[in-house]
Amino acid sequence: MKKRIFTGLVLVCLSILPTMAQWGRPVDYSAGPGLKDAYKNYFTIGVAVNKTNISDPAQTAIIKKQFNSVTAENAWKPGEIHPKEGVWNFGLADSIANFCRENGIKMRGHCLCWHSQFADWMFTDKKGKPVKKEVFYERLREHIHTVVNRYKDVVYAWDVVNEAMADDGRPFEFVDGKMVPASPYRQSRHFKLCGDEFIAKAFEFAREADPTGVLIYNDYSCVDNGKRERIYTMVKKMKDAGVPIDGIGMQGHYNIYFPEEEQLEKAINRFKEIVNIIHITELDLRTNTESGGQLRFSRGEAKPQAPYIGTLQEDQYARLFKVFRKHADVIKNVTFWNLSDKDSWLGVNNHPLPFDENFKAKRSLQIIRDFDAAADKRVPKEDFVPNPMNQPGQEYPQVNSEGFARFRVEAPDAKSVIVSLGLGGRGGTVLRKDKDGVWVGTTEGPMDPGFHYYHLTIDGGVFNDPGTHNYFGSCRWESGIEIPAPDQDFYAWRKDIPHGNIQQVNFWSESTGKMQTANVYLPPCYGKLVKGKNGKLEQTRYPVLYLQHGWGENETSWPVQGKAGIIMDNLIADGKIKPFIVVMAYGLTNDFKFGTIGKFTAEEFEKLLIDELIPVVEKQFLTKEGKWNRALAGLSMGGMETKLITLRRPEVFGYWGLLSGGQYAPDEIKDPKIVKYIFEGCGDKENPDGINKSVESLKAAGYNAEGLISEGTAHEFLTWRRCLYQMAQSLFK
Numbered sequence: 001m002k003k004r005i006f007t008g009l010v011l012v013c014l015s016i017l018p019t020m021a022q023w024g025r026p027v028d029y030s031a032g033p034g035l036k037d038a039y040k041n042y043f044t045i046g047v048a049v050n051k052t053n054i055s056d057p058a059q060t061a062i063i064k065k066q067f068n069s070v071t072a073e074n075a076w077k078p079g080e081i082h083p084k085e086g087v088w089n090f091g092l093a094d095s096i097a098n099f100c101r102e103n104g105i106k107m108r109g110h111c112l113c114w115h116s117q118f119a120d121w122m123f124t125d126k127k128g129k130p131v132k133k134e135v136f137y138e139r140l141r142e143h144i145h146t147v148v149n150r151y152k153d154v155v156y157a158w159d160v161v162n163e164a165m166a167d168d169g170r171p172f173e174f175v176d177g178k179m180v181p182a183s184p185y186r187q188s189r190h191f192k193l194c195g196d197e198f199i200a201k202a203f204e205f206a207r208e209a210d211p212t213g214v215l216i217y218n219d220y221s222c223v224d225n226g227k228r229e230r231i232y233t234m235v236k237k238m239k240d241a242g243v244p245i246d247g248i249g250m251q252g253h254y255n256i257y258f259p260e261e262e263q264l265e266k267a268i269n270r271f272k273e274i275v276n277i278i279h280i281t282e283l284d285l286r287t288n289t290e291s292g293g294q295l296r297f298s299r300g301e302a303k304p305q306a307p308y309i310g311t312l313q314e315d316q317y318a319r320l321f322k323v324f325r326k327h328a329d330v331i332k333n334v335t336f337w338n339l340s341d342k343d344s345w346l347g348v349n350n351h352p353l354p355f356d357e358n359f360k361a362k363r364s365l366q367i368i369r370d371f372d373a374a375a376d377k378r379v380p381k382e383d384f385v386p387n388p389m390n391q392p393g394q395e396y397p398q399v400n401s402e403g404f405a406r407f408r409v410e411a412p413d414a415k416s417v418i419v420s421l422g423l424g425g426r427g428g429t430v431l432r433k434d435k436d437g438v439w440v441g442t443t444e445g446p447m448d449p450g451f452h453y454y455h456l457t458i459d460g461g462v463f464n465d466p467g468t469h470n471y472f473g474s475c476r477w478e479s480g481i482e483i484p485a486p487d488q489d490f491y492a493w494r495k496d497i498p499h500g501n502i503q504q505v506n507f508w509s510e511s512t513g514k515m516q517t518a519n520v521y522l523p524p525c526y527g528k529l530v531k532g533k534n535g536k537l538e539q540t541r542y543p544v545l546y547l548q549h550g551w552g553e554n555e556t557s558w559p560v561q562g563k564a565g566i567i568m569d570n571l572i573a574d575g576k577i578k579p580f581i582v583v584m585a586y587g588l589t590n591d592f593k594f595g596t597i598g599k600f601t602a603e604e605f606e607k608l609l610i611d612e613l614i615p616v617v618e619k620q621f622l623t624k625e626g627k628w629n630r631a632l633a634g635l636s637m638g639g640m641e642t643k644l645i646t647l648r649r650p651e652v653f654g655y656w657g658l659l660s661g662g663q664y665a666p667d668e669i670k671d672p673k674i675v676k677y678i679f680e681g682c683g684d685k686e687n688p689d690g691i692n693k694s695v696e697s698l699k700a701a702g703y704n705a706e707g708l709i710s711e712g713t714a715h716e717f718l719t720w721r722r723c724l725y726q727m728a729q730s731l732f733k
């Protein structure tokens with residue numbers, strides 16, 4: 001909630017970086033190309049449709065934009081289209097075909113022969129007695145010819161036989177009351193009447209009727225070792241005997257935990273040995289641990305899905321599509337089973353699809369669509385070392401020379417572990433259990449250089465990583481990791497130079513009715529006696545920079561993760577600045593209540609800063625007084641405070657700095673004489689144009705303004721360390 005408030009505030013008031021939208025503003029994940037376009041060099045993308053999907057304009061718009069393959073969810077199944085001898089229900093079946101014809105979308109014909117939703121009348125005569133297999137074949141042939149001839153103009157592939165193989169894990173089975181070793185075949189009426197010959201016949205009839213269409217054997221649980229081998233053996237046997245099977249359909253009714261990529265690849269690679277066409281015919285990812293194609297789905301209670309479940313689903317979709325892309329030499333189509341969660345045969349509460357129950361695209365859609373082809377082939381360099389921020393003796397997290405981060409978490413009974421750190425808009429990095437039962441994972445690519453906060457989400461609960469130290473951010477102590485930056489020397493400890501110190505100052509604040517804390521950086525030379533103008537020994541007085549943290553942070557953020565003291569020591573040692581004091585106080589930014597943010601004025605902090613903190617600092621330390629010896633700067637929300645306070649109280653501060661915290665406009669200040677120097681900076685992944693334009697306009701209006709765009713960084717501490725380093729060099733001159 002607080003992040004959302006902050007985002008709204010920042011976006012509305014400061015209009016900084018558009019990428020922050022993902023923090024709270026509703027995002028249209030369907031904006032951008034359709035899935036079919038994103039995958040045009042890989043495979044077609046399909047969807048199974050029902051009656052409403054092809055009649056409601058909002059839904060047809062989704063279909064037309066995203067998909068270039070359509071399967072009729074039920075309308076073409078034998079039991080639906082041909083429920084009795086001589087009775088044909090072409091109505092809905094034709095509507096779907098016509099929708100596709102009109103919109104130039106090709107279809108997968110599903111399905112010609114299946115044990116379920118079948119035209120069971122084919123097995124009995126008018127008196128209800130079982131027919132001979134020859135009669136059955138005659139009927140099946142007529143059925144297949146009729147359906148295929150009616151629709152083959154719009155169909156490119158047929159699921160000729162569906163689910164003819166037995167499920168995993170049954171060494172024995174009862175057949176006609178006797179326990180016998182389990183058959184590799186499903187004991188369907190088809191099989192009982194004809195043995196596996198019905199499979200061959202169905203494919204032969206389909207080939208007769210459609211000499212060019214792709215003929216598919218379609219089944220679920222293809223990633224189970226046993227079932228995979230049964231399917232393989234059957235298809236191989238058939239093909240060796242000349243049965244026209246062109247490809248295998250892997251249904252893909254999976255879930256957010258299953259399958260592992262290796263298991264999926266095993267099946268694809270195995271099937272590749274005998275076919276060169278694979279379709280993923282019925283993809284959906286349940287948010288529970290069930291899988292497979294049988295009707296034992298769980299509809300669950302009607303409740304929204306927890307965010308971490310969404311993250312697991314996005315990650316699983318990303319992993320599966322990465323495997324699909326890798327095998328695009330054989331995978332020619334990937335079809336989602338249903339358009340939206342509302343339509344899903346698994347029930348809306350399984351949330352299995354990239355469109356939600358209101359037909360709104362989920363982030364899964366964006367993640368599937370906006371893949372990075374280069375990243376598909378990327379493997380991190382194996383030169384990982386423990387991160388310098390780790391607790392003593394902790395081996396993980398680790399970072400490699402390219403900036404990939406690797407995590408390892410022991411949580412033996414957990415079902416899921418997510419690290420909140422990851423690439424590009426994803427919910428983080430989802431860890432997987434390794435062979436020792438320990439959760440491990442590596443970011444998909446290099447992280448931005450510099451400091452990042454992160455946490456673990458274990459089965460929905462939020463925890464810190466016991467491997468690292470904690471840093472105050474997001475209104476709590478979070479784990480932190482440091483990715484080496486090319487310019488990291490400017491904030492590195494140096495043994496050969498004098499170091500200042502940071503003192504904690506506690507003071508009573510009448511306005512807030514509590515003790516408040518500030519951290520005060522004193523340069524190495526502070527307090528030393530030096531010869532004054534008249535030859536007398538005296539102590540030097542220093543100007544003061546008041547430096548504010550961002551939302552969710554506190555007075556420790558600049559000294560610790562900001563490395564403000566180290567940066568100051570290095571600047572002073574290198575003669576780049578004349579020493580000054582830096583005061584880093586708690587800016588009260590974390591206490592905003594929902595609904596009050598639009599009225600944020602920074603008045604409380606202004607009172608504390610000017611009436612309470614500055615008098616304490618100027619009394620307790622060797623400071624120079626007056627506005628030309630005071631600077632105020634802040635990052636993010638601290639920048640917003642800075643802007644509001646400097647504009648209201650220009651008589652207090654002579655130097656102003658906004659670090660990823662918005663911009664000044666010349667007509668807001670009105671008088672170039674009231675400020676000696678304005679600094680504005682941000683990361684190049686934030687709003688560099690805004691900063692550049694603002695700095696130009698300030699300069700044109702006669703202000704001494706300077707901007708900094710930090711390379712390769714976003715709204716994070718490396719941006720602000722660099723800003724401090726740059727800004728400090730122009731203060732108090």
Ligand code: XIL
Nearest residue numbers: 073074110162220251282293294345
């Ligand atoms: C499902 C449909 O989605 C449901 O509406 C129907 O009640 C049952 O069948 N494997 C298949 C599909 O090949 O045809 C099934 O479709 C899902 C499992």
